[in-house]
Amino acid sequence: MPDAAQTTARFSDLHGGEPSGVWSAPGRVNLIGEHTDYNGGLALPIALTQRTRAAVRLREDGLLRVTSDISDDPVEVAVADVDEQRPGGWASYVAGVLWSFGRQGHPVPGADVHVSSDVPVGAGLSSSAAIECAVAAGLDDLLGVGLLADDAGRARLASWCQDAENTIAGAQTGGMDQAISLRGQEAHAALIDCRSGEVEQVPFDLAGHDLALLVVDTKAQHELNDGQYAVRRATCEAAARTLGVGTLREVPVSGLDEALGRLEDDESRARVRHVVMEIDRVERCVAALRGDDYAQVGRLFVASHASLRDDYEVSCLELDVAVDAALAAGALGARMTGGGFGGSAIALVPAGSVDAVTAAVEAAFAERGLHAPACFAVTAGPPAGRDA
């Protein structure tokens, strides 16, 4: 990824002068706990070492001017005009954060921003939250808000970024991605309780156990604001209303059958079954990680994928091919990660099998005439912060 000096240099080329600083924030892989965050449930993501950098300088004329390494053409919008879907496209993730700061009583007088990233875009690895959190870290520093200083502040900043994504970018996402980007820890997975907002750090050191976590970016298109994600969320919220609970988190596994019996259609039953069982799998996965039982972690990955594929119906051919090929080649477990409908899968593999599993996945894609995937091993990196 371009380092802070390169991001500064690009900023100077495109905006003139120096930025006031450079901040960065990680993408993420969710180990398990998918489509649970907006149900008040549990999720267990790691922050990646792949990061998005934002070089930022405030301006006083009410204008936001954004550039990125992907496109030199600046997007310009008056801060006062930022609104639902305006300016639209990826710049909404930047503009949305300015809007959120204003909404929280910290008006931004304008800004020049240059974004560079090595979080693959559209791969379901949370590239959008990484942009939001890098920009939020910069504004927090430059406006002297001070929320980066501790975990409670970072939790607030994460909720402002989520507000930006929900309201300005138009994706009704649940908050896991912003939480891990701001609150993750190196060499740890974060057990996020999306009801209480609490985060518990769980040691995550695969190398010490001769294991690796392989990401398969399927290159299948993934969009969270195309309607399907919002439909899943709405179905869960309607089911919670029918069951008389605030969120599906309140349905215990022991009461699942009774709850399912009170729902009227098979689709709602399948969605609720996924959510309730997935929250339980997160708890079991944390116990397995703490007990160094990686065979069990693998089994839970497999069960999670089957549930997302069959009950939640958010998988796709490419994700299923990646998971099946990885398992056939010796992975302990594999599953889609993130929102689904494309994006990435993960596989827990013996460290010595990374190349063999990669080759098997690539061969399976080639056999089916699918776009070549990108496979790479990942580790848990640090959260958002200032780079320069």
Ligand code: GAF
């Ligand atoms: C996307 C969303 F942004 C998250 O909030 C979460 O719901 C996830 O899909 C599914 O677990 O990444």
